[in-house]
Amino acid sequence: MPDSQIRSEVIRADFFKEVGYTTVWEDERIISEGLKPRNGERVLSITSGGDFSLQCILSGADVISLDFNPRQNFLLEIKKGAALSLEYEEIWQFLGLKPCSNREQLFIRVSEHLSDDAKSYWKAHSEKIRSGIMLSGRQDRYLRLVAKVIKLIQGKESINRIFSAGDLQKQQDIYDKYWNIRLWRCFGSLIFNQQIMNHFFHKDHFRYARKNEHPAMIFRRQTERIFRDIPLKDNFYLFFAFNKTYPGPENCPAWLKKSNFSALKQNINHLSIISGELEQFIFSQPDNSIDCFNFSNIFDWIDENNFIMLMGETARVATKGARLCYWTNAINTKRDLAILKGKVEEISEDHDLSGKIYSNCRTTGYSSCTVGRVKK
Numbered sequence: 001m002p003d004s005q006i007r008s009e010v011i012r013a014d015f016f017k018e019v020g021y022t023t024v025w026e027d028e029r030i031i032s033e034g035l036k037p038r039n040g041e042r043v044l045s046i047t048s049g050g051d052f053s054l055q056c057i058l059s060g061a062d063v064i065s066l067d068f069n070p071r072q073n074f075l076l077e078i079k080k081g082a083a084l085s086l087e088y089e090e091i092w093q094f095l096g097l098k099p100c101s102n103r104e105q106l107f108i109r110v111s112e113h114l115s116d117d118a119k120s121y122w123k124a125h126s127e128k129i130r131s132g133i134m135l136s137g138r139q140d141r142y143l144r145l146v147a148k149v150i151k152l153i154q155g156k157e158s159i160n161r162i163f164s165a166g167d168l169q170k171q172q173d174i175y176d177k178y179w180n181i182r183l184w185r186c187f188g189s190l191i192f193n194q195q196i197m198n199h200f201f202h203k204d205h206f207r208y209a210r211k212n213e214h215p216a217m218i219f220r221r222q223t224e225r226i227f228r229d230i231p232l233k234d235n236f237y238l239f240f241a242f243n244k245t246y247p248g249p250e251n252c253p254a255w256l257k258k259s260n261f262s263a264l265k266q267n268i269n270h271l272s273i274i275s276g277e278l279e280q281f282i283f284s285q286p287d288n289s290i291d292c293f294n295f296s297n298i299f300d301w302i303d304e305n306n307f308i309m310l311m312g313e314t315a316r317v318a319t320k321g322a323r324l325c326y327w328t329n330a331i332n333t334k335r336d337l338a339i340l341k342g343k344v345e346e347i348s349e350d351h352d353l354s355g356k357i358y359s360n361c362r363t364t365g366y367s368s369c370t371v372g373r374v375k376k
Contacts, residue, residue, distance in 0.1 A: 019071045019128075022137035024051035025237065026296065026327050026369075027361045028254055034325045034350075034357055034371040037061035041291035046278065048296045049137065050076035054083075054255035056294070057267040070275040074118040078133060079255075081113035082106075083268045088249075088261045096132010097245040103129055135244055143241040151242070153183050159242065168231050175228040185220075218330045222364040235362045282310065285317040288376075293318070295326035297366070299335040307335040308343055315346040318374040330367045337372055347372050 031052050037043050039060030045053040047067035053076060056063045067073050082091045086106060093100035094110065107129050111119050122129060128136040135144075151159060158178050165171035232238065236246045236253070246252035255264055274281065278298060293314060299307055314324060324347070328334040337349040350371045358369045 017071075018138060019075055019133075019136060020069065020138045021049040021072065022075060022134050022140050023240065024049040024253070024296075025139065025143070025363050025365060026052075027237075027357065027363055028052065028055060029357050029360065030325045030327070030369050030371065031055050031294065032254065034353060034369070035292045035294060035323050037063075037292045042289060043292040043294065044282075044285075044290050045292075045294040046296035046298055047072045047076050047273070050079050051253045051255055052294050052296070053271060054079060054264065055253070056292070057270045058254060058260050058263045060263075060267055060270065061292070062270045063272065065271060065273050066276060066278060066281055068275065068277045070117065071121065073273045073275050074114075074121045075133065075137075076271075076273055077114050077118040078110060078122060080268055080271055080273070081110040083264050084113045085109040088258055091256070092245075094132075095134040097134060100132075103132065144244070147241040154179060162227065163232050163239070163242075165232065168229075171232060172228055175224075179227065218367075219364060222330060226362065226364055230360065230362055237363045279306070279310065282313045282317060287316055288319050290317050291319050291322050293322070293324035295324060297327040297329055299326055300329045300332045302335065304335065304339065308340065311337070311340055311344045311347055315344050315374060315376075318346075318376075320374070320376040322374040324370075324372040324374070326370050327366045328368045328370070330365055332367070334368050334370075337370065346374050346376055348375065349373075 026048075028051065031037070032055070035043075035056070037056045037059045041059075041061045043053075043056045043061045043063045045056055045063055045065050047053055047065045047069075050065065050072070053063050053065035065073070065076055067076075079095075082094055086094060086109065089098070090106060092098040094103055094106040096103075100106070104126070107122070111122070114122070125136075134140070158174075161178065162171060162174045165174055226235070226238065234251060236251050239245075239247050239251075246256070249256075249258035254260060278295075299310075302310065318324075326335075337347055340347055350373055354369055354371045357371065358366070361369065
C-alpha cells in the first residue's frame with residue numbers, strides 16, 4: 001500500500017505546537033510486565049515524554065523512538081544527553097527534580113549531545129531549562145492544577161495523612177473518614193469539565209469521545225479509585241503531581257532509578273530518535289523486523305479504518321511472537337483488537353494480562369490498556 005494513503009489525523013492540532021508531555025503518565029508496568037523487551041530485540045516506541053523509550057533500552061534492546069512532534073523528540077534528546085554527560089544526582093538537579101543553581105551550566109554539557117535543531121529549540125526556551133524541563137509540559141501543568149485543587153479541598157494535613165498511610169486498609173480508612181466529603185464529590189465537575197480539558201489538551205484529543213457519560217464523572221471515579229483502592233506508597237506518579245519530584249531514587253520512573261543508572265549509561269546509544277508520523281514510518285519498515293511496539297495512546301486519534309490499516313502493517317513488520325501495547329483515554333472509544341478478526345488474524349489481545357495491568361494502574365485518565373501478541 002503506498003504510504004501516501006494514510007496520514008496522521010491530528011498532526012496540526014495546537015496541542016502539538018509545544019512540548020505536551022515531559023513525563024509519561026501511563027503506568028510503566030505495561031512495559032515491564034506487558035512488552036518485556038529483551039536484549040538485542042528491536043523496539044518501536046512512540047516518544048511522548050520519552051520515559052518508556054528509555055525504559056526499553058535498560059534491557060539492552062535497540063529502540064527507535066518516533067514522534068511526529070519534534071519537540072517531544074527534543075525533550076528525549078535532552079534526557080539522553082543528560083544520561084551521557086551528567087552524574088546521577090546532576091540529572092535530578094538538571095531536570096528540575098532537585099534544587100539546582102547552575103542548570104544553565106549543566107545544559108552546556110548536555111547540549112554537546114544534542115542535534116542542531118534540539119540545541120536551537122532549548123536555547124530559545126532557556127526559561128524551561130532554568131526552571132527544570134520536567135515541570136514544563138502542558139499535560140504536567142494540568143496535573144499540577146488538579147493537585148492544587150485537591151490541596152484546596154482536602155488541606156495539606158489530609159494530603160500528608162493519606163500519602164503516609166502504611167498499608168492499603170489504613171489508606172482506605174483515611175479516605176472514607178476524611179476525604180469522602182461533599183466538596184470532594186463535587187470536585188470532578190470543577191476540574192474535569194470539557195472546557196478546561198480542551199484548554200490544556202486541545203479538543204482533538206477527544207474527537208472519538210464516547211457520548212454516553214460526562215467526562216467529569218468518569219475522571220472523578222478514577223481519581224477516587226486511585227486515592228482509595230490503589231496503594232499510594234509506591235505511586236510516584238501522584239507524588240510527582242503534588243510535589244514536583246519523586247519520592248526517592250528507587251521510587252521513580254524506571255529509567256531514573258539509581259539501580260538502573262549503570263544500564264542507562266551503558267545502553268543509551270541503543271536509542272535512535274526519529275521525527276515523523278507512525279502512519280508513514282511503519283510502511284517503510286521491512287517485513288519481520290520489529291519485536292516490540294509501544295504505541296502509547298496514539299489510537300485515541302485514529303479512526304477505525306486507519307486503525308485496521310496500521311494493525312495490518314504492524315503484523316507485516318512484526319517478528320514471530322512480537323508484542324504490542326497501547327492505552328485508551330478514559331473518554332475515548334477503545335480501538336479493540338477484536339475488530340481485526342477476519343482482517344488481521346495474526347494479532348490478538350492477551351486479555352488476562354491487559355486486565356491485570358489495568359486493574360493495578362496507578363494513574364487516572366485511561367479506560368483500558370491493551371497488550372497484544374503477533375502469531376505467525
